[in-house]
Amino acid sequence: MGLKFLYPEYEVVRNYDRCISxxxxxRQCANEAHEYLQNENKIVCDDAKCVxxxxxxxxxxxxxxxxxxxxxxxxxxxxxSGKTIDEIYRQAESGGVLLSSMGNPENYPVYFDKILLxxxxxxxxxIDPLREPMETRISLGAKPCKIERDENxxxxxxxxxxxxxxxPVMFSAMSYGSISYNAHESLARAAEELGIxxxxxxxxxxxxxxxxxxxxxxxxxxxxxxxxxxxxNSGAAIEIKMGQGxxxxxxxxxxxxxxxxxxxxxxxxxxxxxxxxxxxxHDIYSIEDLRQLVYSLKEATNYKxxxxxxxxxxxNVTAIASGIARSGADMIAIDGFRGGTxxxxxxxxxxVGIPVELALAGVDKRLRDEGIRDNxxxxxxxxxxxxxxxxxxxxxxxxCVYIASAALIAMGCHLCRSCHAGRCNWGIAxxxxxxxxxxxxxxxxxxxxxxxxxxxxxxxxxxxxxxxxSIESLKGNRLMLRGIGLNEKELEILGIxxxxx
Amino acid sequence: MKRVYVNEKWCLGCHLCEYYCAFAxxxxxxxxxxxxxxxxxxxxxxxxxEEKDGVxxxxxxxxxxxxxxxxxxxxxxxxxxxxxITINGDKCVGCYTCILCCPYGAxxxxxxxxxxxxxxxxxxxxxxxxCVKGCPNNAIVFEERG
Ligand code: SF4
Ligand code: SF4
Ligand code: SF4
Ligand code: SF4
Numbered sequence: 001m002g003l004k005f006l007y008p009e010y011e012v013v014r015n016y017d018r019c020i021s022x023x024x025x026x027r028q029c030a031n032e033a034h035e036y037l038q039n040e041n042k043i044v045c046d047d048a049k050c051v052x053x054x055x056x057x058x059x060x061x062x063x064x065x066x067x068x069x070x071x072x073x074x075x076x077x078x079x080x081s082g083k084t085i086d087e088i089y090r091q092a093e094s095g096g097v098l099l100s101s102m103g104n105p106e107n108y109p110v111y112f113d114k115i116l117l118x119x120x121x122x123x124x125x126x127i128d129p130l131r132e133p134m135e136t137r138i139s140l141g142a143k144p145c146k147i148e149r150d151e152n153x154x155x156x157x158x159x160x161x162x163x164x165x166x167x168p169v170m171f172s173a174m175s176y177g178s179i180s181y182n183a184h185e186s187l188a189r190a191a192e193e194l195g196i197x198x199x200x201x202x203x204x205x206x207x208x209x210x211x212x213x214x215x216x217x218x219x220x221x222x223x224x225x226x227x228x229x230x231x232x233n234s235g236a237a238i239e240i241k242m243g244q245g246x247x248x249x250x251x252x253x254x255x256x257x258x259x260x261x262x263x264x265x266x267x268x269x270x271x272x273x274x275x276x277x278x279x280x281x282h283d284i285y286s287i288e289d290l291r292q293l294v295y296s297l298k299e300a301t302n303y304k305x306x307x308x309x310x311x312x313x314x315x316n317v318t319a320i321a322s323g324i325a326r327s328g329a330d331m332i333a334i335d336g337f338r339g340g341t342x343x344x345x346x347x348x349x350x351x352v353g354i355p356v357e358l359a360l361a362g363v364d365k366r367l368r369d370e371g372i373r374d375n376x377x378x379x380x381x382x383x384x385x386x387x388x389x390x391x392x393x394x395x396x397x398x399x400c401v402y403i404a405s406a407a408l409i410a411m412g413c414h415l416c417r418s419c420h421a422g423r424c425n426w427g428i429a430x431x432x433x434x435x436x437x438x439x440x441x442x443x444x445x446x447x448x449x450x451x452x453x454x455x456x457x458x459x460x461x462x463x464x465x466x467x468x469x470s471i472e473s474l475k476g477n478r479l480m481l482r483g484i485g486l487n488e489k490e491l492e493i494l495g496i497x498x499x500x501x
Numbered sequence: 502m503k504r505v506y507v508n509e510k511w512c513l514g515c516h517l518c519e520y521y522c523a524f525a526x527x528x529x530x531x532x533x534x535x536x537x538x539x540x541x542x543x544x545x546x547x548x549x550x551e552e553k554d555g556v557x558x559x560x561x562x563x564x565x566x567x568x569x570x571x572x573x574x575x576x577x578x579x580x581x582x583x584x585x586i587t588i589n590g591d592k593c594v595g596c597y598t599c600i601l602c603c604p605y606g607a608x609x610x611x612x613x614x615x616x617x618x619x620x621x622x623x624x625x626x627x628x629x630x631x632c633v634k635g636c637p638n639n640a641i642v643f644e645e646r647g
Contacts, residue, residue, distance in 0.1 A: 017540075018536035020536060022516065022517065022520045023516065027514060027515055028515055058637075059515060061517055061520050061521065061535055062535045062536040064536065434555060437511060437513070438513055438638060440639050440640075443638070
């Protein structure tokens, strides 16, 4: 279509003093950015093909490569940024909706970074986690608030089904299809070794992974892909996905090209057919309808599995959560607007939803005010980046967090945000066999275990500093938090004081 | 004894093992910058990637229990040390009998006139062989498998 207006965003810089023409970069770039010139024994590059995934940079044995911003610039304009102009060029060329992947990268406030933690001094001494026991194990699910007795006045065990995990972090939903078999296996094996749970996402479950059932959350989403009795009964808990932080209000679409072989079998749809998850569940238009699905799933699993309802953090999240807490669900998962995705329309990802910190604080307060906080456990997600974020989330009232982007990064993801292209050079967000095999689960799972082990140490360290020896005593303990650079309203919503108060 | 084993399922065909192998020879001579070492010459690794139709794997000396190369060698240049099949460059006359004997194609000529082969890096870096260390995907491993 005539002239192309777009200039490459990145430049692949090769130091020819160091390049030994081993061709590893050329062989490993699925975008075919590198080219080997036989006659000159020299590698050259087409910058326009580079998505900045760092595969070649990481593999180059002589550190001859780096990727830089191309630096090409338009006349500076505070209103029309280069990115905005490029997006218009792109759409004027394609006529299509802009697609993106991973989480919202825009410059909105990150509330976790505006919250500081407390530490003990003089009174209430701090605890050394290396010398004294520290409890990070948590139990998730509904808590009965009444003691029931039988006719002989003996206490009846009325505890609903719960799950117990070794630390307040779980791997969030990522479907087999959106991520590769090897990525899935890495998550499942890591969850098993760590004593936490991973989540199947909405793509059903590959038969090879049923053996990790005790460490699995099976998801039921609007497309109902791969849902059957054995699937529901295979996991430790069932999650109903109502929404996703990266794309609240819209459904999902896994293109038919990715629905091949095992993926099609796990989803129970024909090979090559597009997997379209509708925006709403077509049988849920009210809390009462949701309650029906919650109880249908409980019925199907003999009331043995806790049910999680996952929603995106949107404007009236507190009211929705209040409804869910009365629907019979055992847990609510709230996914903030920075949550990742394998593909979402850019405008939705970048402009819809609210920060999870605010949603969490609001939901926790509302449920407590209404006296129904014990009906449910609250799980939050949407860019939990470090152990500090975990501790802050728990102090803001979360029982547990979900991580996904951080887990993918641990396995090699470099946040190039081109998952939707299906050619992940790290073998994560792809179904191309030659690319999938780049992630050896023996290595991937170990990296996940290492990351979580490191976070657990850090969580204990921070708790110890505050003089707290059990994660349960940190939960909702807002006195351990202070805001920095926040206004009155923000502090009020978060329910915390300003630093210095 | 620990040997280099191949997990071809995970081999990416990146050929990095060949370069790390070639570089190990330079380390022995005190050159520790890979770019300087390998910039000018074409590499002659002792491990080689075989690839066809999307399948690839690394081939190097198996350190056979009954090494045909050692049996075939006319000067006694090849011998077994603690299970490692080793070449004594001073004794080798370059007749290439061993190259013809080895069923794996694991021995090759070198520029010194004597043949070269994998010696599990015992003479170069000690410990884990350089190819195994450099493999990004555990497609070759250094293990005890009896
Ligand atoms: S797309 Fe990735 S592998 Fe290819 S040139 Fe860019 S950074 Fe390197
Ligand atoms: S991987 Fe590094 S050394 Fe090898 S060809 Fe590419 S730039 Fe050169
Ligand atoms: S370095 Fe490993 S993955 Fe790469 S070609 Fe050699 S054996 Fe295969
Ligand atoms: S060189 Fe060949 S025959 Fe000799 S020990 Fe190695 S693999 Fe066996």
